[in-house]
Amino acid sequence: MPGTTPYRSRPVRCLYCENPLICAHCGKSFLLRSQAEHDSFYEPSAPVRCPHCSRIVRCRYCGATYSGSEDEYEH
Ligand SMILES: [Zn+2]
Ligand SMILES: [Zn+2]
Secondary structure: OOOOOOOOOOHHHHOOOOOOEEEEEOEOOHHHHHHHHHHHHOOOOOOOOOOOOOOOOEEEEOOEEOOOOOOOOOO
């Protein structure tokens, strides 16, 4: 695909506590795998879902939920 910039997957740090962001639900590292995921992660208007368990990401260390502007809770 000419013109497509490869995106290197990399671990992300929690926006709140700056520890490596690990999903509290499944315990796996949260990775950004594309520019689109990168943009949505830093765009606070949309919930960020874990690529492993597809639940809304919650930081294992500080408990922050990346639910964007919506008050969405999962049980
Ligand atoms: Zn955190
Ligand atoms: Zn997960």
